[in-house]
Amino acid sequence: MDSSPSSTPTERLPASPEAITRAGELLRHGRLVAFPTETVYGLGANALDEHAVAAIFAAKARPQINPLIVHVLDIARAEQFVEFGEKARRLAERFWPGALTLVLPRREPCPIAELASAGLETVAIRAPAHPIARSLLEAAGVPIAAPSANRSGRVSPTTADHVMEELAGESDLVLDGGACPVGLESTIVGFVDGSPVLLRKGAIPRAEIEAVIGPVAFPQGDVIAAPGMMKSHYAPGLGLRLDATDVTVDEALLAFGKPLPRTGGPTLNLSPAGDLREAAANLFGMLRELDKTGAKAIAVMPIPNIGIGEAINDRLARAAAPRDG
Ligand code: TXA
Ligand code: MG
Numbered sequence: 338m339d340s341s342p343s344s345t346p347t348e349r350l351p352a353s354p355e356a357i358t359r360a361g362e363l364l365r366h367g368r369l370v371a372f373p374t375e376t377v378y379g380l381g382a383n384a385l386d387e388h389a390v391a392a393i394f395a396a397k398a399r400p401q402i403n404p405l406i407v408h409v410l411d412i413a414r415a416e417q418f419v420e421f422g423e424k425a426r427r428l429a430e431r432f433w434p435g436a437l438t439l440v441l442p443r444r445e446p447c448p449i450a451e452l453a454s455a456g457l458e459t460v461a462i463r464a465p466a467h468p469i470a471r472s473l474l475e476a477a478g479v480p481i482a483a484p485s486a487n488r489s490g491r492v493s494p495t496t497a498d499h500v501m502e503e504l505a506g507e508s509d510l511v512l513d514g515g516a517c518p519v520g521l522e523s524t525i526v527g528f529v530d531g532s533p534v535l536l537r538k539g540a541i542p543r544a545e546i547e548a549v550i551g552p553v554a555f556p557q558g559d560v561i562a563a564p565g566m567m568k569s570h571y572a573p574g575l576g577l578r579l580d581a582t583d584v585t586v587d588e589a590l591l592a593f594g595k596p597l598p599r600t601g602g603p604t605l606n607l608s609p610a611g612d613l614r615e616a617a618a619n620l621f622g623m624l625r626e627l628d629k630t631g632a633k634a635i636a637v638m639p640i641p642n643i644g645i646g647e648a649i650n651d652r653l654a655r656a657a658a659p660r661d662g
Contacts, residue, residue, distance in 0.1 A: 352512040364389075373467055376540050381482065384407045393483075408463060419443060428546065486503060524537060581639075
């Protein structure tokens, strides 16, 4: 009998109170549970359990240099593990629970598994707002390390179906809580000598962060401060052609607002009304669907680079970047 984790059948349950209680037990026993957050689905493990955290890296085929986000209920819980500077505290007070991840120094001693932060002296931490994620944190009674519930380098899942496509056989349980309302990953802010740095554009627009703490810099030089932010990432199988002002017969079209004229051919519209929040919520699911059409490539209409549009364009640029292999 093969009892390796990859042979475990994945149970999928609607996120009822009973299912959440069971998921909490599984987490406490070192097992993996995928669950919805307001941004994307996460693949969770007990962040205090080195073996459970190692199982996440194996399930996702994720390089162990790429640290995970630790999920907690609130600032008080986060303070057990990390040190808040003044600006970090103001951000957490404004945006938690919500789609902001803070990269903060570990408090010593810190019981979070070393592997969760890939041996770094910082931990990426956030308090999610999604009621199912919060109930799961309460049921588990431990911090939950959870990257997005996709195989490494692929588009993040925004429905339980996507999680099954990515990780069937790898996660012990998938809690189905429907589609994620935001649809894009959290914004990540770190600090260098107390000054804020935008490590990943995300669900909370940069302007909203800057309204609270003033200017936020981009990472300097060729050091990739968030190790997961490789150039080619979030990649669907098909190539992307960005800022398309026309579309060929053999391309799929990802429209925004009034679609480009065409006769036939697969077309999906991120937001017919031109609403950027609606577009963010639809982005990853529509990329997945168009990927299955057998088209030659995906032509993507221009997306205004304002508000959450900055994060949408960031993900599209990564999805369009040349692949490493
Ligand atoms: O919305 C989200 O953030 C979702 C949900 C599930 O919470 N999670 C998510 O996790 O997107 P993941 O693992 O796909 O992305 C985490 C990012 C990676 O780019 C990683 O390199 C970065 O956070 N990161 C984690 N810990 C870090 C640290 N200590 N220093 C710098 N970057 C870190
Ligand atoms: Mg991810």
